Amino acid sequence: MPLSFLGGLFGGGKDRNNDSDYEDKKRSKGAGPKIVPLAPPLKQGMIKCPYCFNVFSHDDVHFKAMTLKESASWGNADDDFGVEDDDFDPFGDSAEKEDTADTGDKSIDELFEEKEDPQFKSFWSNFANELVWRYANYPVITKDDTRMMRGTYHMDSNGFVDSVTDFYGVETKERICPHCHNPLPPNYGKYQVHFIATVGITSSGKTVYLSQLLKGMNKYMDNVGLVPLDMTPVNKQFIEEHPVKMDVPLPQGTVPGALTPPLFYVLIKGGVYHTLVFYDVAGESCVEVDELNKYGGFIRNADGIIMILDPHQFSLINTSDDNVIHPTAVIQAMFNAFLGGKGQGQQLGIPLALALSKSDTLEDEELISPNSNIFRDLVYDSRRKGFDVQQYRNLMGEVRKFLNGMTEGSLTINAINEFFANTGLFAFSALNCGVKVEERMIDGEMKKVAMPVAHPNPRRIEEPLLWMLSEFGIIPKIGQPQR
Numbered sequence: 496m497p498l499s500f501l502g503g504l505f506g507g508g509k510d511r512n513n514d515s516d517y518e519d520k521k522r523s524k525g526a527g528p529k530i531v532p533l534a535p536p537l538k539q540g541m542i543k544c545p546y547c548f549n550v551f552s553h554d555d556v557h558f559k560a561m562t563l564k565e566s567a568s569w570g571n572a573d574d575d576f577g578v579e580d581d582d583f584d585p586f587g588d589s590a591e592k593e594d595t596a597d598t599g600d601k602s603i604d605e606l607f608e609e610k611e612d613p614q615f616k617s618f619w620s621n622f623a624n625e626l627v628w629r630y631a632n633y634p635v636i637t638k639d640d641t642r643m644m645r646g647t648y649h650m651d652s653n654g655f656v657d658s659v660t661d662f663y664g665v666e667t668k669e670r671i672c673p674h675c676h677n678p679l680p681p682n683y684g685k686y687q688v689h690f691i692a693t694v695g696i697t698s699s700g701k702t703v704y705l706s707q708l709l710k711g712m713n714k715y716m717d718n719v720g721l722v723p724l725d726m727t728p729v730n731k732q733f734i735e736e737h738p739v740k741m742d743v744p745l746p747q748g749t750v751p752g753a754l755t756p757p758l759f760y761v762l763i764k765g766g767v768y769h770t771l772v773f774y775d776v777a778g779e780s781c782v783e784v785d786e787l788n789k790y791g792g793f794i795r796n797a798d799g800i801i802m803i804l805d806p807h808q809f810s811l812i813n814t815s816d817d818n819v820i821h822p823t824a825v826i827q828a829m830f831n832a833f834l835g836g837k838g839q840g841q842q843l844g845i846p847l848a849l850a851l852s853k854s855d856t857l858e859d860e861e862l863i864s865p866n867s868n869i870f871r872d873l874v875y876d877s878r879r880k881g882f883d884v885q886q887y888r889n890l891m892g893e894v895r896k897f898l899n900g901m902t903e904g905s906l907t908i909n910a911i912n913e914f915f916a917n918t919g920l921f922a923f924s925a926l927n928c929g930v931k932v933e934e935r936m937i938d939g940e941m942k943k944v945a946m947p948v949a950h951p952n953p954r955r956i957e958e959p960l961l962w963m964l965s966e967f968g969i970i971p972k973i974g975q976p977q978r
């Protein structure tokens with residue numbers, strides 16, 4: 496079915512290889528490195544799974560049925576397979592489970608019994624966790640097995656497959672990837688999707704950054720003329736599970752080997768819709784070879800990378816000679832993840848934002864003036880909404896000067912410019928307040944926990960994302976605002 500009517504919903508993605516004169520990017524001229532082009536936007540109606548990254552047509556999705564039939568092997572009729580009714584449904588958009596009439600057709604009933612989903616199980620067997628999803632073991636409907644459904648897949652008013660009615664007359668909107676059977680949020684795949692991976696070594700500040708960014712998303716997007724929509728309750732859950740509040744312990748590090756479920760937003764501007772997907776990759780997974788094999792897909796498929804660097808990582812490198820991970824190792828590892836070690840003479844075209852975290856801790860740093868833009872909030876102009884190039888240029892110059900003042904910092908800048916054709920330099924504080932460390936009993940063990948000593952008030956936290964959105968062509972780049 497032609498999907499031309501989806502046209503207006505897709506963003507007019509621009510040529511992201513364009514050059515401009517303010518970013519810290521290396522120009523590739525003449526015999527310079529070959530820039531690996533950005534993946535072209537998918538054809539309308541094609542979907543890239545946010546978990547396994549396979550690409551398939553919107554009408555090839557599978558569904559989780561909302562009808563369950565009692566199975567002899569799974570206990571009595573009241574047994575909801577360990578799933579409580581009020582259990583969290585991260586991707587919920589479905590009709591409630593209904594008691595359906597007994598058709599007397601045993602073979603059909605059997606198809607609607609709850610059972611382990613091998614594709615879902617196999618995907619999550621690679622990770623230290625499994626998605627908590629109430630429909631994980633519900634029956635799967637595919638268009639190839641017409642016994643399980645009435646008629647054919649239903650489409651929404653844009654011609655996009657969104658639901659199906661099962662054999663018993665119960666409708667489901669729980670779309671799943673036909674390859675890994677992970678849930679696709681409502682409308683996922685309908686608009687152009689941009690994947691953003693947040694990388695950096697352990698404790699660099701990725702999770703605190705994402706939690707604060709998500710918390711302020713409405714404000715940050717409104718400032719640049721975008722309307723953001725949460726696609727799933729997962730975003731809210733992520734903020735709740737990673738609290739950043741006065742006197743509340745900050746998140747403990749992300750469990751190595753675990754996959755944090757992707758975070759989804761729809762951004763709307765002038766009737767054009769885009770989908771953003773954020774990934775919080777655990778620190779270890781950004782450098783260790785075995786881990787990279789597992790997580791490589793999340794980096795390889797990124798349309799943009801936010802690399803977070805704790806500025807104290809540099810002093811740690813200078814004062815310790817054991818297993819400290821150099822920032823250049825992360826940059827190299829990402830480059831290898833993209834090109835499988837065949838990257839000689841090439842540069843990646845995707846935007847890479849190198850962002851110094853915890854800028855509040857730089858306030859006594861002698862390499863940085865107390866009047867630096869690093870310690871100033873972004874100022875917005877309500878008449879011209881977009882990514883402010885002038886304010887960014889001022890900041891970027893200062894971040895570069897700071898980094899170039901240290902050998903490791905200057906190596907880091909050289910490395911990003913060597914491997915990435917389009918880079919930006921940023922600095923933010925997710926807390927902008929002091930942190931106290933205390934011993935607390937957690938899960939029967941005494942652990943050190945850090946707690947903000949005042950109400951956290953992030954500074955310039957949105958700037959790397961706004962730069963990226965301007966690189967994606969979602970918001971314009973604007974000059975100096977009138978003050």
Ligand SMILES: Nc1nc2c(ncn2[C@@H]2O[C@H](COP(=O)(O)OP(=O)(O)OP(=O)(O)O)[C@@H](O)[C@H]2O)c(=O)[nH]1
Pocket residue numbers: 695696697698699700701702703704745746747748749750776777778779852853854855856923924925926927928929930945
């Ligand atoms: N002063 C200050 N400390 C911060 C800031 N952001 C994070 N931190 C500290 O850094 C610690 C680690 O932050 P996380 O966000 O958990 O780090 P991570 O990169 O997700 O680490 P992994 O999950 O282990 O990869 C926090 O517990 C805080 O103590 C900040 O903006 N300012």
Ligand SMILES: [Mg+2]
Pocket residue numbers: 701702703748749775777778
């Ligand atoms: Mg983390």
Ligand SMILES: [Zn+2]
Pocket residue numbers: 544545546547548549672673674675676677
């Ligand atoms: Zn998949």
